[in-house]
Amino acid sequence: MTMTVALTGASGAMGKPTLDALLASDKNYRVRILLRDTESERRFARTYRKIPSSRLEIIYGDIKNKEDCLRLAAGADYLMHMAALIPPGSDHDLELTRRTNYDGSVNVFEAVRAQEKQPKLVYISSVAVYGNRNYIHPWGRVGDPLLPSTFDVYAATKVRAERYLLDSDVKCWAILRQTGILHPKMLTNNIKDGLMFHTSWNSPLEWVTADDSGRLMCNIVDYDLDGKTEGFWNKVYNIGGGKINRRTGYDTFDGGFKIIGGSAESFLEPVWNSPRNFHGIWYTDSYILEDYFHFRSQSVEDYWNIVAEAHPVYALAKFLPPKIIKKLVIERLLGDSNAPMRWVKSHESAKVAAAFGSTENIDLCPASWKDYPVLCKGQLVDGEIDYDELRDDEYARTHGYLLDHGYDDTKPDSELDIEDMRAAASFRGGKCLSESMTKGDLNTKLLWECHDGHRFESSPYTILKAGHWCPECCQPEPWKFDILAKSIPFFAQVWYDSHARGENGIYYYKNNKAEGFRMKDGVLCKI
Numbered sequence: 001m002t003m004t005v006a007l008t009g010a011s012g013a014m015g016k017p018t019l020d021a022l023l024a025s026d027k028n029y030r031v032r033i034l035l036r037d038t039e040s041e042r043r044f045a046r047t048y049r050k051i052p053s054s055r056l057e058i059i060y061g062d063i064k065n066k067e068d069c070l071r072l073a074a075g076a077d078y079l080m081h082m083a084a085l086i087p088p089g090s091d092h093d094l095e096l097t098r099r100t101n102y103d104g105s106v107n108v109f110e111a112v113r114a115q116e117k118q119p120k121l122v123y124i125s126s127v128a129v130y131g132n133r134n135y136i137h138p139w140g141r142v143g144d145p146l147l148p149s150t151f152d153v154y155a156a157t158k159v160r161a162e163r164y165l166l167d168s169d170v171k172c173w174a175i176l177r178q179t180g181i182l183h184p185k186m187l188t189n190n191i192k193d194g195l196m197f198h199t200s201w202n203s204p205l206e207w208v209t210a211d212d213s214g215r216l217m218c219n220i221v222d223y224d225l226d227g228k229t230e231g232f233w234n235k236v237y238n239i240g241g242g243k244i245n246r247r248t249g250y251d252t253f254d255g256g257f258k259i260i261g262g263s264a265e266s267f268l269e270p271v272w273n274s275p276r277n278f279h280g281i282w283y284t285d286s287y288i289l290e291d292y293f294h295f296r297s298q299s300v301e302d303y304w305n306i307v308a309e310a311h312p313v314y315a316l317a318k319f320l321p322p323k324i325i326k327k328l329v330i331e332r333l334l335g336d337s338n339a340p341m342r343w344v345k346s347h348e349s350a351k352v353a354a355a356f357g358s359t360e361n362i363d364l365c366p367a368s369w370k371d372y373p374v375l376c377k378g379q380l381v382d383g384e385i386d387y388d389e390l391r392d393d394e395y396a397r398t399h400g401y402l403l404d405h406g407y408d409d410t411k412p413d414s415e416l417d418i419e420d421m422r423a424a425a426s427f428r429g430g431k432c433l434s435e436s437m438t439k440g441d442l443n444t445k446l447l448w449e450c451h452d453g454h455r456f457e458s459s460p461y462t463i464l465k466a467g468h469w470c471p472e473c474c475q476p477e478p479w480k481f482d483i484l485a486k487s488i489p490f491f492a493q494v495w496y497d498s499h500a501r502g503e504n505g506i507y508y509y510k511n512n513k514a515e516g517f518r519m520k521d522g523v524l525c526k527i
């Protein structure tokens with residue numbers, strides 16, 4: 001029997017390699033894709049005109065339209081929801097980001113629910129849900145707190161859409177939190193927007209290539225049909241490229257700039273990039289998807305070599321002095337509306353506070369690289385660290401780098417009972433109000449209460465295993481983790497790695513303008 005695999009976002013960085021892998025699979029899938037009716041999407045469709053419609057069905061529509069989602073899901077056996085407005089686009093059109101990433105995702109999930117025989121659903125979420133990390137806790141895993149960075153609407157929509165799916169009764173699903181994806185247009189996109197300056201020099205990043213991601217998506221279907229996915233469905237996972245792809249912001253830039261004859265230090269200055277409020281993590285649990293689906297084949301070096309081969313013009317830049325490229329290509333981006341240095345110049349104080357803490361912190365940043373501690377060189381503000389050792393997940397597990405989830409997470413799921421729920425709720429500053437549960441049943445919803453008295457029903461899986469908590473106060477917007485961390489030890493254990501206890505900020509957008517308030521001596525003051 002021919003299986004139908006439906007895709008959203010098929011023309012995107014992850015969607016295209018997924019589509020290509022599915023079409024190349026010897027299982028002869030019928031692939032149905034939803035493309036927007038735009039010139040660029042039609043141009044994309046034309047590159048597949050030789051594929052017969054019995055193999056590739058193209059629907060023109062939009063996930064923001066419920067009817068289009070129903071057409072996509074009708075009769076499908078699998079639905080892979082990859083469509084999203086991602087940074088930098090998401091930073092420039094907040095309302096479209098909310099409507100696409102949240103409303104659109106709800107439409108997709110509801111279209112799945114509406115089918116008599118529901119397709120198996122794979123939803124692509126993001127590493128951005130975890131928010132900012134630095135060398136103190138560079139490691140993360142599913143179940144860690146969700147602390148999307150301030151003013152990152154993209155991350156906020158991912159948290160909310162995940163929550164909607166987790167709280168829904170979609171029968172068979174998987175949420176995959178995608179890490180930084182190395183795709184063919186990354187370098188070109190990066191030298192167009194101030195987004196490149198959001199990458200903190202010392203933020204951990206575990207890259208994966210677009211082709212490996214596409215292979216993962218195809219293998220999920222292939223292996224599922226071969227009966228090799230026992231225990232996989234109805235869980236959340238992290239996608240990552242493993243140890244060889246663990247970098248920081250600094251060595252990622254360094255590798256990319258080599259192609260055009262430069263380096264992080266010859267093209268950039270320490271103060272240009274924000275020291276926090278980014279997102280990125282090294283995963284102790286990304287091996288789980290690899291063990292299931294054997295999709296990893298490319299390293300970051302492989303990727304840069306492919307980029308260099310595909311764009312021989314980049315090599316010409318090697319004949320120019322780095323100073324010229326720095327001046328002509330990079331420095332002009334400092335004035336982009338998405339660049340932290342532009343926020344400083346134009347006194348966008350809420351964005352400056354979120355990114356730097358304060359303007360004083362900018363003045364204190366070393367002007368020269370020789371004075372700036374670079375983690376991938378083993379340098380810390382107050383000493384040295386073994387960068388290779390730090391990137392080893394076994395080292396992380398045995399040296400106290402894992403965050404506390406508030407209950408004994410070494411217990412098998414089948415042993416978790418109401419006492420574990422109470423302990424987890426208490427670590428989140430709240431309570432589990434349900435008086436009993438069936439031991440090991442992580443799917444039946446229980447009643448919870450947050451520190452602020454909001455009551456909500458969620459499954460033990462959603463709270464203990466997926467890292468979600470109060471849907472009223474812990475899901476931006478607004479962003480008020482400074483305040484929440486005071487009552488929620490689960491958040492505090494990582495929040496204060498990059499925030500001061502006295503910050504007390506509440507951040508939000510008003511008419512698309514970033515604003516914030518801060519509690520000072522019991523009085524709310526504008527930031």
Ligand SMILES: [Zn+2]
Pocket residue numbers: 450451452453454470471472473474
């Ligand atoms: Zn609450």
